[in-house]
């Protein structure tokens with residue numbers, strides 16, 4: 001018999017798919033909220049589709065959230081759904097606010113209405129720190145630098161207010177950038193590893209990028225979803241910063257990726273001003289001391305290992321023989337619920353489950 005029930009919003013995304021796998025390994029009954037799209041986009045969950053239940057709904061639609069919570073009757077809700085791409089938040093600030101800010105108010109209020117005993121995880125973001133000097137921790141004041149970040153700040157405070165005002169067990173996980181072979185293809189890490197594979201097979205000649213000086217604290221996504229669960233298993237609800245405590249510039253990510261395949265990035269990369277942002281979070285670096293101390297969480301995969309894992313996966317997906325170190329690292333360091341083969345659920349495909 002399954003021990004707990006969970007509803008994951010954003011289950012078709014990078015984190016939602018890994019979290020679903022992780023919770024299945026903990027014997028949870030997993031429900032996922034999916035929105036209607038004209039083509040089915042369940043590629044990241046196709047390998048676990050027969051083990052989970054998908055429920056139709058949208059963060060923009062209050063009734064669908066109430067119904068999803070009633071239908072799944074969860075012990076824990078993980079709210080991972082959002083419009084998560086920062087350039088889109090500049091082009092569609094109002095839509096981003098609807099999903100990424102008000103969507104959270106809708107989920108929280110649905111929980112309050114249906115069953116306030118449900119535990120709630122909110123996918124908060126290091127982007128909320130924006131221009132705040134590094135390193136950033138739970139006490140660092142927010143200085144958001146994009147419509148996305150501003151929406152996440154609203155969501156953060158709604159989560160804190162429902163915790164304090166309605167005594168809901170609600171936690172903010174303030175996660176720094178975390179990547180994987182399942183990362184969306186427009187985010188800079190995946191754009192780079194995928195481009196390298198396409199250059200190697202001759203499908204692409206140049207890679208066009210924006211600000212190479214921006215600095216990020218990049219970790220490996222499967223490790224980060226474990227912290228979401230850990231937060232909801234504590235005695236008291238709280239907020240936690242999660243990151244590696246190590247920072248690198250986009251340029252370093254480029255250098256490492258191309259040199260892994262013995263190429264010089266300077267021969268392939270060009271700067272395209274279209275990829276510069278109106279304002280930028282220049283320097284995001286986690287101080288994860290609280291997560292380490294209270295959750296006992298320590299990342300295992302390093303920056304260079306992350307690059308090798310992602311590059312191997314994109315090479316394999318492109319039909320090339322991977323260099324191989326990334327695969328070996330994963331087998332050696334990760335094991336358990338997370339395996340190489342599952343990581344390869346990253347392309348386009350169809351699904352068996354239909355939601356109405």
Ligand code: NAP
Nearest residue numbers: 010012013014015058059080081082084123125175177178
């Ligand atoms: P992602 O891959 O972009 O996934 C986003 C998910 O949200 C997708 O499943 C998407 O569904 C769903 N979604 C978007 N709008 C929706 C709506 N109106 N109603 C229902 N579902 C909707 O994002 P991720 O990288 O997994 O990140 C998960 C969460 O963590 C996001 O909230 C993100 O903002 C936050 N976060 C991410 C990072 C990171 O580095 N990855 C760091 C900090 C915080 P479709 O598949 O239909 O588009």
Ligand code: G4F
Nearest residue numbers: 084086125126127176177186187188189209210211214275
């Ligand atoms: O990969 P990115 O698009 O991720 P960004 O903006 O840091 O946001 C991601 O992490 C956040 C956590 O901090 C999440 F909350 C958010 O949902 C998302 O997952 O860009 C990383 C950096 C930026 O400084 C950007 O300006 O890379 C720089 N960059 C340079 N050239 C580029 C490009 N980013 C993209 N996407 N594409 C480029 O061509």
